[in-house]
Amino acid sequence: MGTNLICVSVTLEWCMTHSRCSDGWGFCTKDDFSLSHMLLCRLSYRKHALNCHRMKPALFSVLCEIKEKTVLNIRGVQEEGLPDAQLMRLDNMLLAEGVSRPEKRARGGPAVAAGTATPGGCPNDNSLEHSDYRAKLSQIRQIYHSELEKYEQACREFTTHVTNLLQEQSRTRPVLPEEMERMVGVIHSKFRAIQMQLKQSTCEAVMTLRSRFLDARRKRRNFSKHATEVLNEYFYSHLSNPYPSEEAKQELARKGGITVSQVSNWFGNKRIRYKKNMGKFQEEATIYTANTEGNTTEAGGPRSQASCPSTPGSGEPVPCTSPRRPQ
């Protein structure tokens, strides 16, 4: 610190005593009176003076000796090249979420799982959420790639700069090739750490987006009255075997303005709840069977006809006490 101060003060003094920038060696012929320029000139002058000094070879050999003694210590400090399982995990995750790939449609994920229609027969709600999700994911992807590019460029520039600096220094002091490599390695590892942070925060952003989307999806909306009627009509008119075929499901979905998977969910829930508490559904059954009496809703057609729900394939009717069809 003290030496630096002395150097600066000497340089300043030197600058003050010279009316214009002149290094005395003819290196600089510019009429530049700025302090920074003068300092630079002074520095190059000193470098030149050192390189040409008659004691330079002796100094160099002394420095070589010191280097030989300390090189072991340098090796000891070398970083352990950890294989980075965490980085691999992050990479895999970003790839799976479609963030790593350039500008392509995100594969899988909750967006694809989402249906095309919403409860209540409003088929646009989900697509809105869907596109919103995709837009936000794309935004995250763009930020990720631009930041990554910035880091990579900065890393390249910094490495080149440091390499040049070391090469220049190697003229005045011994710089081993391993030392250069080590320096480059250190720079790379530092930038890798920054990249890892970027990847980590990107992952977090994707996870947050995803959980928000899932939360939104989980929000339940009751089906419209019409949709429930359509489903109930089918259920009670096929009470013996309430397992609509794929075509029937599609037809019901179309009629009710809901998705096929919602139809499947509804039938799954209905069968179980009906079986568990048939008494409770008696009134409902009476209403729907009365409505559909002689008006069979052939949405794909029933698989069989009995009086109670049974598991497909088993052919074993569920113990049934009610409801009874009106006589």
Place this chain on the structure above:
DNA sequence: GCTCATGATTGACG
């Protein structure tokens, strides 16, 4: 705010 209804999710099973 409580309770019940109901759509969605999850894990096991055949």
Place this chain on the structure above:
DNA sequence: CGTCAATCATGAGC
């Protein structure tokens, strides 16, 4: 892969 059964989470009625 479809279904069952349990469970979660929210809507709706009071």
